[in-house]
Amino acid sequence: MVKMFKYALDLILRRKLRTFLTSLGIMIAVMLMTFILFGMTDLQSAILTQFSSVFKPTDLYVSSQDMMGLSSMMSAPSKEAEKKEQVIVNEEIKEKIEEVEGVEDVYPMFILSGFDVYLEGDEIPYPRSFVQCVNLPGNHSMYTSFKGENPILKEDGIFVSDYVLSFFEISSEDILGKKIYVRSTTSRLLVPTTNKNMISREYVFTVQGVVETSNNAFWITADKGLDILVDIGRFTNRQEYIEKVGYSQILVSTAEGETLEVERYLTEELGLNVISTKTIVDFISTLTSGLAIALVVFGLISALVASIGIINTMVMSIYEQTREIGIVKAIGASNTQVLVIFLIQSGLIGLIGGVLGLTITYLLMKVSDPFLVEILKEQGFGSITQFFHFQPLNAIYITLGSILIGVLAGIYPAMKAAKLDPVKALRYE
Amino acid sequence: MSYIEIKDLKRKYVMSKEVSVEALGGVSFNIEKGEFLSVVGSSGSGKSTLLNILGGLDWEYKGKICIDGKDIKEYEPNFYRRHIVGTIFQQFYLIPSLSVEENILLPMKFVGTKVVDVKQRLEYLLDTVGLKSRREHLPKELSGGEAQRVAIARALIDCPKIVLADEPTGNLDSKTGESILNLLKELNKTEEVTIVLVTHDRETSKKTDRVITLVDGKNV
Secondary structure, eight states, X not given: OHHHHHXXXXXXXXXXXXXXXXXXXXXXXXXXXXXXXXXXXXXXXXXXXXXXXXSOTTEEEEESSOSSOHHHHHSOOOHHHHHXXXXXXXXXXXXXXXXXXXXXXXXXXXXXXXXXXXXXXXXXXXXXXXXXXEOOOTTSTTSSOEESSOOSOOTTEEEEEHHHHHHHTXXXXXXXXXXXXEEEOGGGXXXXXXXXXXXXXXXXXXXXXXXXXSSSEEEEXXXXXXXXXXXXXXXXXXXXXXXXXXXXXXXXXXXXTTHHHHHHIIIIISOOEEEEHHHHHHXXXXXXXXXXXXXXXXXXXXXXXXXXXXXXXHHHXXXXXXXXHHHHHHTTOOHHHHHHHHHHHHHHHHHHHHHHHHHHHXXXXXXXXXXXXXXXXXXXXXXXXXXXXXXXXXXXXXXXXXXXXXXXXXXXXXXXXXXXXXXXXXXXX | OOSEXXXXXXXXXXXXXXXXXXXXXXXXXXXOTTOEEEEEEOTXXXXXXXXXXXXXXXXXXXXXXXXTTEEGGGSXXXXXXXXXXXXXXXXOOOOTTSOHHHHHHGGGGGOSSOOTTHHHHHHHHHHHTTOGGGTTOOGGGSOHHHHHHHHHHHHHTTOOSXXXXXXXXXXXXXXXXXXXXXXXXXXXXXXXXXXXXXXXXXXXXXXXXXXXXXXXXXXX
């Protein structure tokens, strides 16, 4: 077998350029496959880890609108869906939620967006800012960590995220006690359109704590947030705002094991939009799986094209080696040995493609990984230290797979070569 | 009982339903062990067909060929070609990318069992055919006579019982051809191998122990 392997190696090395060009197809297929295996798996787990660190599996985020647009992305718009979105999460709905079995806590939330947020002594407002208004203590699981003396927000207190620190280039110790100015400008307001005539206002807060959430956000109390919305929307009082606009969201903490049942009740019975950990996980899984499937399909198509290339090359080499096949048969090679020699040749082409693909992917991974990690960190995946993970065992499987593709593609030409009549082969010109 | 017995050997090539050619029409003769025999005939007399059958390249014949009392059809074709016969061709049929040494050792790549004395055998054959100094050379660097010597060494590497030579001097000048015939004659004695030489040249056949003449597929 070793002698036949050496002979087959000699045969393919006689045509180095053609062997290299044929193995390119396998190489591309391998590169796609390795990208999926070494990148996509970790991307999915990184997203899920990042998400799980912020959202508890028992928490549900309830609103009148489809907060992430998940349902609209997955289905065509309909009048019924539009009607469903008209539900206002008001006090009555809140009370109904509180009465649901399995619900432990209910935290109403408001979101102020489109405001300019300034730090005392700094002229540049924080970009992409939105202010969340919720009565959650700083040590709640929604925040990864809390730095500050009092975790319970005061009426004029504000929590800022670690992103805010890096933007204003200030340490968490130095920002504590500083003033934050939240200014509304009518041109930038993105608050619900049901508000009355809106006016420009400035609200002053004192930084009471820093939380790590990898989020572009500020937090104030729900009551203060509601007062701002009432004020800038010129509502008569809080009750009028809640009746006409409603809460932006409600964070519902459920008892373990009850989350699914509560979610079902809120969506089916109350007609509310609910985002749960499961919804997000399913959505992320769908996205990453879809991407992975697309890459696998491309990989398989590449492998198929590469196989056709190998078949073509091997059939060509039969014509070129016809006399040589005749010679080796005349001096004692059996049909099986000729078959094996050709299968070794096609397997070697697969192996070369596999090794080339893995090597190039490995080098690309090494070069691009720091940049990708940097980009992901900027996007909020602070926990990621490495995007690609080279997995030696999978590399071995991929190499074996490449050889297998080569061998499978070589079956037809090898059988054709093995069946050659030695007398005719020796006479072949 | 002779060493090789050929009885009523027939071979017909069917081209189509209507057209067929009878290359051998009942050839019978015996060959003794260690004999150096030539088969002579003009083009189309059936001598190459006879050699293909004797060489185990063509099994579609009628009649019987026995070697040492055993019908050759009892052998596995590749075993027969590997161990019983060694074949030398007019066009040498060396592998261009392999060196002299690698070409001689080529049949051993297809031998399943490990041949212990193959190196010793190689040295002996390189010495016998006078190519010890050219062992690393490629076929394109050899003369016709040297290439044929490589082919002879390749045919003998696995110590076959019979060597079949198909016009071994056909592509060589007369002087080189004579040296090849002398080499075959020498090997016939030293190796005690039976040699069947096919040629159209009467002069060449005179160097052999016995001559069989084929005319239109029959021995006369």
